[in-house]
Amino acid sequence: MPGTFRPKGAPSRKEQNREADDRRGSASKRGYNHRWSKARDTHLRRSPICIGCEAIGRTQAATVVDHVDPHHGDSAKFWDTSMWQSCCKWHHDSVKQQLEAMYAAGRIPLSELWLNSETAQRIATGLLG
Template identity: 65%
Template sequence: MPNPKASATPGAGGCTIKCAMTHRNEGQRMVTRAKSVCRHAGCGVLVDVSGHCDKHAAIYQKAVDARRGSASERGYNRRWQKARETFLNRSPLCVQCDREGVVQAAQVVDHIVAHKGDAALFWDTSNWQSLCKPHHDRKTATADGGFGRTSAA
């Protein structure tokens, strides 16, 4: 009996999605998304993922890095490394995973409220929480406006 959830939409070479999945497992190419144009003004290079072509990605990253400053300039120096290590030893589990009923080791000490250069808030341990990297990355990308980007609010 045919699977009613399998799409009959033709993919590469006239295959259905189910057929394409089988081919992928056999080492053949699966249908991919359309390429997009590099986001740099005036550049028409097609890229596999949304963003910038190789040439403009490097330029864009340099501009982001210059705006942010180095980790050391942002306060993440040897003193921070020691404080971070002590905090993770005392609070070794991800607090977000714990809320979800999962036991997961934390790798990151997160500032609950973004310090934005405020030294007092940066060093306030009541503003710290232990997070696993996936939860920290998700929080940074949503609450703080992203990795090195300023939030819209």
């Protein structure tokens, strides 16, 4: 497969990702600390199955607690447990990222950010082929 065209002097994807990570701050500065680890573990014990996998008829252990509504540093949103969902890494890293891009572009409402929403199911089944 041929390489991707990049204008001379433009940053590579790796450089772009590093710059984005630098801008958003460390995990601890974003609230992911010991308190979060304990709350996350409790949530995963109570909801151990990926909500997205379950919606498409699969059973997969959840390893991630996702903030349905992206908190962007808002402490109230960060700790709103009614807006947390248990999911597998694949759903978080693939399906949820597409949902958040659609939400940011105004193409879907907040309710469709749940990984068991119709939009999420459509994306997941499309990715799985």
